[in-house]
Amino acid sequence: MKNANLIEDNINNLTGLWKTVGIPFKSWHKNDTLEYCKIENSGWPNKLWFHEDISENDAEKAIEIMQSKPGLVIPYWDLYESNSYELLEAKGLIKKTEQVAMVLKLNQKFTQQNNLEFKRVLNEEDAQKWAAIYPDAFSYVISKEILLQNYNDIHFYLFSFEDQPIGTCTLFQTGNHIGIHSVGVIPEMRRKGFAEEIMKFALNFAIDHNMEYAFLQASAMGKDIYTRLGFEDLFVIRNYVLKG
Numbered sequence: 001m002k003n004a005n006l007i008e009d010n011i012n013n014l015t016g017l018w019k020t021v022g023i024p025f026k027s028w029h030k031n032d033t034l035e036y037c038k039i040e041n042s043g044w045p046n047k048l049w050f051h052e053d054i055s056e057n058d059a060e061k062a063i064e065i066m067q068s069k070p071g072l073v074i075p076y077w078d079l080y081e082s083n084s085y086e087l088l089e090a091k092g093l094i095k096k097t098e099q100v101a102m103v104l105k106l107n108q109k110f111t112q113q114n115n116l117e118f119k120r121v122l123n124e125e126d127a128q129k130w131a132a133i134y135p136d137a138f139s140y141v142i143s144k145e146i147l148l149q150n151y152n153d154i155h156f157y158l159f160s161f162e163d164q165p166i167g168t169c170t171l172f173q174t175g176n177h178i179g180i181h182s183v184g185v186i187p188e189m190r191r192k193g194f195a196e197e198i199m200k201f202a203l204n205f206a207i208d209h210n211m212e213y214a215f216l217q218a219s220a221m222g223k224d225i226y227t228r229l230g231f232e233d234l235f236v237i238r239n240y241v242l243k244g
Contacts, residue, residue: 007234010101010215011077013179017154017172018045024149033058038069043140048072054084059091066242074240077101085238093240099217102231106178106207106214110200110229113193116167118201121147121156129165130158137168137184155205156182159198161189169198171205178206180216196225203229 015035022028022037022045029036033055036048048062054076066072073096076085089095121130124144131144147156159167166189170182180202185194206214217237218226 006103006213007077007079007101009174009177009213010103010179010217010234013172013174013177013215014075014101014181014217015047015049016174017170017179017181018047018049020153020172021045021146021150025145031061034062034065036065036069036072038072039143039146041141042143042146043071043135044142044146046071046073048074050074050076053080053082054087056087059087062088063091063093063242070242072241076238076240077235079235085240088240092243094243095238096241097219097239099219099237099239100223101215101217101234101237102223102226103234104203104214104226104229104231106203106211109204109207112200112204113197115161116194116197116201117160117163119158119160121151121158124148126158127151127156130156130168133165133186134168134182134184136186138182142182157198157201159194159201161194167194167198169202171202173209173211176210176212178202178209178211178214180206180214183216183222195222196229199225199229 018037019028025039027037027039033052034050037045119126121127127144127147130147131142134142155171157169158165167185168182172179183198203214
């Protein structure tokens, strides 16, 4: 299953999401070697990414942009086996976090407990609820304006338990692939199986809509759930920031 096409498709889904989110805010920019999206008053996506291997000149240009746009993060994927992340580190960038990009071939639907209510965000009231609990789950802000500007192209879901909002999920389709993003549960409702329920909802949605593969980027906290559901590792993402 692990092949170059799936790696490319995973990256295209992820970066396509960032680009889509940034366009309504005129926050997406592109040059010959890199792209970036920095939305004011939001902790996401705020990424700068390369579309070829990094040269010293590219690294210097990226750092200039990061200095002028505080808060940008460089996600680095070593597709060329060149260890060019060493260029970033040599110029003073530090690795903030690491994720594993994963893939699942979709076929059989998952059995759900049906103890969560779900709602697709399509109005300001639900966007406000989604944005209100998101920082509790992820420790950074996604503004409700991002949801309101993008809900036609991106599926934002709010999950509730006994009428209380407890979790979020974002689904983004590219071709016949689905990207599963922003799967989070507020801390006081964790360890109850809700994150897995949200994932099963997302995967069943993808199967119902004839998607072939599901992609995600796992943190250490969520990786066990995804592996249990059948996801396989594709590649590692190192996330770099300016020092200090």
